[in-house]
Amino acid sequence: MTEGREIKITGMKSILGIGNALTDILAILPDDSLLRKYHLPLGSMQHVDKETGDLIWQDLKEIGVKYVPGGSAANTITCCAIFGMRSGYIGKIGNDELGNLFKSTMEQFGVKTTMLYDAKGSGRCMVFITGANAERTFASYMGAALEMGPDDLKPEYFQGYDYFHIEGYLVQNQELIARAVQMAKAAGCIISIDMASYNVVESNGAFLHNLVEKYVDIVFANETESKAFTKLDDPREALAELSSICKIAVVKVGKDGSWARNGEQEIFIPAWPAVPVDGTGAGDTYAAGFLYAHSLGLPLKECAEVGSIIAAKVVEVVGTKIDIPRWRVAKEEIKQLIEKSKGC
Ligand SMILES: Nc1ncnc2c1ncn2[C@@H]1O[C@H](COP(=O)(O)OP(=O)(O)OP(=O)(O)O)[C@@H](O)[C@H]1O
Ligand SMILES: [Mg+2]
Numbered sequence: 001m002t003e004g005r006e007i008k009i010t011g012m013k014s015i016l017g018i019g020n021a022l023t024d025i026l027a028i029l030p031d032d033s034l035l036r037k038y039h040l041p042l043g044s045m046q047h048v049d050k051e052t053g054d055l056i057w058q059d060l061k062e063i064g065v066k067y068v069p070g071g072s073a074a075n076t077i078t079c080c081a082i083f084g085m086r087s088g089y090i091g092k093i094g095n096d097e098l099g100n101l102f103k104s105t106m107e108q109f110g111v112k113t114t115m116l117y118d119a120k121g122s123g124r125c126m127v128f129i130t131g132a133n134a135e136r137t138f139a140s141y142m143g144a145a146l147e148m149g150p151d152d153l154k155p156e157y158f159q160g161y162d163y164f165h166i167e168g169y170l171v172q173n174q175e176l177i178a179r180a181v182q183m184a185k186a187a188g189c190i191i192s193i194d195m196a197s198y199n200v201v202e203s204n205g206a207f208l209h210n211l212v213e214k215y216v217d218i219v220f221a222n223e224t225e226s227k228a229f230t231k232l233d234d235p236r237e238a239l240a241e242l243s244s245i246c247k248i249a250v251v252k253v254g255k256d257g258s259w260a261r262n263g264e265q266e267i268f269i270p271a272w273p274a275v276p277v278d279g280t281g282a283g284d285t286y287a288a289g290f291l292y293a294h295s296l297g298l299p300l301k302e303c304a305e306v307g308s309i310i311a312a313k314v315v316e317v318v319g320t321k322i323d324i325p326r327w328r329v330a331k332e333e334i335k336q337l338i339e340k341s342k343g344c
Contacts, residue, residue: 013295014086016158016189018180019073019167020145021091021115022123023098024319026068027060029130034059035137040128045138053141056126068319069102071145072194072284073167075320079288079310081110082327085295088112090157092148094121099144116152118144150179158187163291168196168225171204171211181215190294192218194287201228209245218248218294220287226251235259239266248294250304252286254279260290260304269304272312272333281320286311289334302341309333 029035032042038056040046048056057065074089081087089111093099099115099122106113123145128137153176158164164184171177171193184191193216195201201208201221208229212219219242221229226238235251236259242249243261252258257270290307298306313326322330 012084012086013162014088014160015077015080015163015165015291015295016088016090016161016184017073017077017080017165017167018090018170019071020123020142020169021069021074021089021093021099021102022071022125022140022142022145023102024068024070024125024127025057025060026066026127026129027063028134029063029128032130035128035130038139040137040139042130042137043135045140048139048141050121050141050143053124053126053139053143056139057124060126060128067098067101068321069105070320071167072169072196073165074102074106075281075284076165076167076194076288076291077111078106078109079285079322080292083288083292085292086112088114088157088161090114090116090148090153092116092118092144092152093123094118094144096122098122098124114157116144116148118147120144120147146173148173148176150175152176153179153183155183155186158183158189161187161189162295164189164191165287165291166191166193168194168200168208171196171200171208174204174207177211181211185215190217191215192220192287192291194283195219195221195225195229198224198228201225205229212242213245216246218250218291219246220250220252220283220290222252222254222283236266248300250290250307252283254282258286258304258308260300262300265300267301267304269301269308272305272308274312274315276315278318279315280318281314282311284320285314285322293334296338298338298341302337305337306334309337 120143123143125140230238230241232238286307289310293303293306
């Protein structure tokens with residue numbers, strides 16, 4: 001990718017992310033016979049063991065599959081790399097075909113990977129696309145990703161980074177996150193977390209509260225996550241509550257836009273205009289835009305605006321990767337925004 005270099009600014013800050021290193025394996029199926037074979041209810045998300053995961057993968061391969069390496073933090077970090085930030089990623093994979101693909105794809109985007117390995121095999125999410133409405137049914141095998149633990153981390157992994165970004169899905173592994181944030185703080189990183197999903201928040205409430213209060217500088221939550229965290233229905237009230245325990249809080253409300261708060265300063269940014277086709281990746285991409293703008297020292301409003309601009313591009317494409325023409329448009333829109341903010 002070369003487009004990341006277009007608006008490279010001297011002294012660009014760096015970001016490290018940590019997450020579940022997962023690859024989506026997508027297949028468009030002629031009928032629902034494979035769903036029946038593996039007892040997968042249409043539209044459901046099921047966890048499967050390695051044996052079943054391998055059998056499914058084999059069956060899907062015969063039909064024809066598309067591989068899309070990702071996971072929430074990996075998506076955010078890749079996007080930061082395309083913006084031109086020096087970017088790194090820590091995740092655990094198997095020493096296998098999917099793991100190699102994950103690592104090399106991240107590296108193609110300019111991300112410095114610190115991959116850890118486990119015999120369980122690389123994590124994957126198999127996506128069955130069926131019917132005229134392209135309905136999606138998921139079978140995921142977390143594999144090596146779930147084996148990442150606190151002892152895998154070394155202080156030197158964090159050295160030299162300005163930001164450390166955590167995906168909320170990892171919070172289920174509390175010891176890992178506790179060690180990671182300690183190392184990131186010791187390395188002087190600004191710490192951000194994306195809360196990932198309301199059930200992650202519900203099942204790790206006390207741990208997350210403590211984490212945000214003690215370590216986190218920037219929190220990203222959507223409406224349901226902010227509600228699960230604060231027990232407040234109104235996103236604005238939830239925002240105020242969240243921002244009382246960290247420096248910057250962001251509550252995203254989908255096509256209605258986003259709220260951000262830093263101390264007493266509160267802003268609302270409507271969604272950037274888009275023709276949405278698939279919402280996948282909106283949150284991950286928003287976080288990347290916000291953090292990139294923050295790393296440039298832009299004010300809160302511009303951070304949320306850059307997040308909104310880039311998120312509006314990902315909702316226009318199927319999947320999590322913005323195409324090159326849309327990256328160009330986004331970079332032009334962001335450049336104009338930055339110039340306006342500087343008053344030139
Ligand atoms: N239809 C849309 N049109 C334009 N922008 C959108 C649209 N949907 C989402 N966005 C932008 O993306 C941001 C994040 O979306 P959302 O609130 O859905 O986050 P999320 O639930 O974390 O997303 P994800 O499902 O990817 O985790 C919104 O605040 C908005 O700026
Ligand atoms: Mg999200």
